[in-house]
Amino acid sequence: MHDMIHSLADRKELRLSAWGPPGPLPANLDYTVAPQQQQWLADMLDRGGVAHLLRSKTPQGLAATAKLALLLRQAYRNNSDVDLYHINWLQGAILLPANSKPCLITVLGTDLKLLNLPGMKTRIRQILKKHKCILAPNAAWMEPILNESFRDHVHRIQTVAFGIDNRWYSLRRRVDYTKPRRWVSVIRVTRKKSATCLNGAGRSSRDRMSFTSTAPTRMMSGSPPGSIITARPHQSISSGRSIPKRMDTSR
DSSP states (O other): OHHHHHHHHTOTTOOOEEOSSOOOOOTTOEEOOOHHHHHHHHHHHHTTHHHHHHHHTOHHHHHHHHHHHHHHHHHHHHTTTOSOEEESSGGGGGGOOSSOOOEEEEEOHHHHHHTTSTTHHHHHHHHHTTSOEEEEESSGGGHHHHHHHHTTTSSEEOOOOOOOOHHHHTOOOOOOTTSOOEEEEEOOSOTTTTHHHHTTTTOOTTOEEEEEESOHHHHHTTOOTTOEEEEOOOOOTTTOOOOOEEEETTO
């Protein structure tokens, strides 16, 4: 979000407004979140975001979702003069006003899981039919699922992978490829998203890979021989503690 907003702000022919959690913003951007709402959005972000809270199915999660829906409705109403909506959460389109304005909707894997909630697909289809809309998943594996659910209701479905900030290309590495190396990856994604990494692309047979993940069982099924996987389960809300487990796939 940070990189996207700053890149759009470089286009001087655009008048850009943003609604979302507070953070570093370009000087020429119109930040439309009321001061009393900014802290609430920041707190929700710290708790993992609305999708995480909604999946928890707790009273607190449902209450947070209801409040966000109310705030989104107000945000759309207060910014009715826009020419284009860019929505960074598929379910955020549910409250779009019926004004026929085009929209670009970014779709993440979490958004697809929420489509299983009762009535979710039907409601989103009703909204999409009223707008010329492009769905932009961040990975190609989501395209077939979106096509099955929404191809008759959107203008196009086009994968737009997350980019890499130019600053990372300025880093210079000095690697001796003749010596064994230890690879360490700290991730919280599913095996489907990290398949290339798990396949050990570019590794030497003498290299050793270590993973830390919240989904050890799924990681185990696709990890290369000799990998070490450290399970990091979600912390218990009651005790605030968790017990990590260590699994060595070389056995």
